[in-house]
Amino acid sequence: MTGEGGAPEAVRLARARLTRIVEPGWEVTGRWLREFGAVETVRRIDEADEAEVVVGGDETLPLPGVRPERWAGLLARAREAPAPARDLERAQERGARFVCPGDAEWPGQLDDLGDVRPVGLWVRGGPSLRMWALRSVAVVGARACTDYGVRMGASLGAGLAERGWVVVSGGAYGVDAAAHRGALGATGATVAVLACGVDRVYPRGHTQLIDRVAEQGLVVGELPPGAHPTPSRFIQRNRVIAALTRGTVVVEAAYRSGALGTARWAQRLCRHAMGVPGPVTSSVSAGVHELLRKEGVLVTDAAEVVELVGEMGELAPQRRGPVLPRDLLPPDTARVLAALPAHGARSVAEIGREAGAGADDTIGRLYELHSLGFVERHGDDWQLTRQAIRSVFSDGGPS
Template sequence: MTAAGGPAAGVPDAVRLARARLTRIVEPGWEVAGRWLCEFGAVETVRRIDGATGDAGGAEEPLPLPGVRPERWAGLVARAREAPPPERDLDRVAKLGARFVCPGDAEWPGQLDDLGDARPLGLWVRGGTNLRMWALRSVAVVGARACTDYGVRMGATLGSGLAERGWVVVSGGAYGVDAAAHRGALGARGATVAVLACGVDRVYPRGHAQLIDRVVEQGLVVGELPPGDHPTPSRFILRNRVIAALTRGTVVVEAAYRSGALGTARWAVRLGRHVMGVPGPVTSAVSAGVHELLRKEGVLVTDAEEVVELVGDMGELAPERRGPVLPRDLLPPDAARVLAALPAQGAHGVGEIAVAAGAGTDETIGRLYELRSLGFVERHGDGWQLTRQAIRSVFSEGEVP
């Protein structure tokens, strides 16, 4: 750890402190602030904002930062005036075993840079594992808060299945599908990351205190907001871009037309990540958004194996899916043709069967005796007919005349 309380890396303490302070001043994902950092750097950006408060102590008042209206600038200055020193925030999270990870740190996930000017200023990280290494092999599983039992079951099944295959499950820690995905991964003794829309020292929703504690013990809790900050509707929406950027792909399990989970999927599309959806009943409003996603942009998946086939490395293929192999499927083609020529009801002569099968009489007789030895047909006098077992095998339910 450095003196500023961050992970040991090539990021100077002054830069880490400046970025930590900015998390108190600007909202996550604000692209104007991202452009300031590119043009002026974190230290100069903070110097200009603090200079406008009159508390910077400099002899020369710094110039305002460009690209912001006067009233917005006044709001930033007011926030800066009320914000505690960044050293206090860093010490506060350090007592929880947490840290502030910045771009340039060894632990910083490089894929977050794909967000451009909307890239996080930094991430507050709680938990003992390396975020960058986990993010390299991670999948987001998101969905409706007010989900059905089917959504809970699918979220948990995907979470456990991905964890069993060595993948990190990333979600938002919310009720519904998010919680199911986290619990599925935890139950499989796998890795999971909860990306919060509040400070990592807070629990939201409050009913998830035990779940968040388990995630901290077995995985990671991360967020852009400084300790103590509360969630807002806009912060949930902005949080979704981090979930999409951290992972190789996003799976949506149950989402209505107006759903934050679909926002995560839209960010994944924008970033060139894989986008997947789990289908539900076409009559279910809570799956309507998923179906629209699948119709336009997503790939249909039904289990963890299909997800891994899409986001994994070459050779990580899902097994070929097919229906059960029936006894008739194993028949030689000539025998199968004779079997198919027998109607479902009544006994029929060899000549009639041969004509229907397009085969000679002698060949048809030989095939009929072969089929009788296998239990498909039986002889009644001079005629042949299907056995009950064969009728069930040859005809699907509802097809028997």
């Protein structure tokens, strides 16, 4: 029998059960699944006898690569875990489903994680996770962020959503919440990747936000229904955020920040790692600056993010200052203008010598500048007008 989406039902049930037994991101689990398959792995756990646990060696254990103490813990979890069919029913009651390798909805880029690939994902919401992940960007950052961090997170979330990109984040306080709200406010797509069951909300203060994400987007997690978050689960959650997306943008992060862990995973997986700079005096941006100083790419808005992660031709607009009247002058005329000092007048001969032009050409250029209001004549000499002094010697002019 095959479950919805393509994975055999026995495999689906086995993988759902494993999410109760093993912790996310445990490499040993990945090796078991690769060598024995999900059904056989679960069978060996369920049929194991506690008497097989011999402290000091693992030669007699049904599955390799685990210490006897850890094996005993797995067996205890297996005994206490509800039947996987019950978990699937509970998830369905909350509008959620279990997606695993072999399903049409499984995002193939998660396979880049190798043996730390998720056993499966519990998904709450209507859209296809696979389709959304194909054009997604992670926006993460500090929980205790500044007002600047909130503004930048919301601006990036809204800007990416308006450009048709899915905004992925962790549903936490601070930058994560701002990114989700920015995307939601733009009636765009957003995904919250949780470190607990998708039928729970953490932090509890985000109940309304996560419910809204589930209505308009997707809520995703590796943990089964009812599972609670732990510090290690938050850390492991970051690898899923990085793997799901085309790139990770960090907005405000101190040196010891989980958001930087997401960026490091992005780099490890050959994804784009980007950072939004903050004040150099801000400790909450110190980690971002360290990322940028090494291998990260500086971005300041959604257009620059899309230029990096998008298809060929999705370019950010060129950034330049305002066009000033002097910028429109022909090169020879501009050289004559540049030969005039800020104060005082010069003769035609002095101006021509400075500009590298003959007398007749210099006089012609001066009269051209006179008609444009740049210079005025005083006897046989020429000098800049007050308006020209402000134009030429301010904001990038000669000094």
